Amino acid sequence: MRSVAILCLLLSLAAGVAHAKPRSLPLANVYHPGTKLDDYWVSEKLDGVRAYWDGEKLWSRGGHVYQAPAWFTRDFPTDPLDGELWMGRGRFAELSGIVRTVRPDDTEWRQVAFHVFDLPAPEVPFFRRYKTLRQLVRNSESRYLRLVEQHPISGHQALVDELDRVVTNGGEGLMLKRRASLYREGRSDDLLKVKTFQDAEAVVVGHIEGQGKYQGLLGSLLVELPDGRRFRIGTGFSDEERANPPTPGQQITFKHHGYTATGLPRFASFLRVREDEPHAIPTQ
Secondary structure: OHHHHHHHHHHHHHHOOOEOOOOOOEEEEEOOOOOOHHHEEEEEEOOOEEEEEOOOOEEOOOOEEEOOOHHHHOOOOOOOEEEEEEOOOOOHHHHHHHHOEOOOOHHHHOOOEEEEEEOOOOOOOHHHHHHHHHHHHHHOOOOOEEEOOOEEOOOHHHHHHHHHHHHHOOOOEEEEEEOOOOOOOEEEEEEEEEOOOEEEEEEEEEEEEEOHHHEOOEEEEEEEOOOOOEEEEOOOOOHHHHHOOOOOOOEEEEEEOOEOOOOOEOOOEEEEEOOOOOOOEOOO
């Protein structure tokens, strides 16, 4: 038994896997018309992977260390930073595979940048935090550290116009940040998602085999909502995801367009495995 324990320890050290308590970060609610937009700044919602820089390491929301190459973070400031690892619009699946590997590939990581949108300073209002954040990025010599540009929005129609522009060009949506808000953990209206659809999370319960061209592959996922109700999701999967679907117990994010009369998501479609799910894939 002792030899097995030692072997497990050595494997963990060799892989460089680290885990800590999940990070308590600010999370977004959903925007609704009627929100007083004079109080907010707007930015593009990046379809990346949330990351927290503690001055030494990049952490996932779930408390896992991203094994970024040393050169990637070498010129990051020692101040904590909140942001997204991102490669560009429509490249989430590719990005996820890169940042979750135990042994980072230098060539692949050179396509990634850390786009920061907040500075964890709990007692400072956002407009002041953002000014400091801009200066930190400007002073850094890192080509892998970027600032997410945020600016005032004049009203609901201007917001809709900007959303249409971003989505037309392949973006996911927008984010609204209350300019006077403090840095607080959990969901609140200090941070709002603006999308053409809604999204939610569920736990995979089982697989249902496909028919016809999907014979032998995933036809749909049986998933469970936090309230215990179950339903199927059969769209939104790539051929690769149908051949290697999320496993039972994993949390996924799906999109939907409101709710049915019974309260189940309408027109649910798979988006991705939840971004902070542990995923340790050694590379050669």
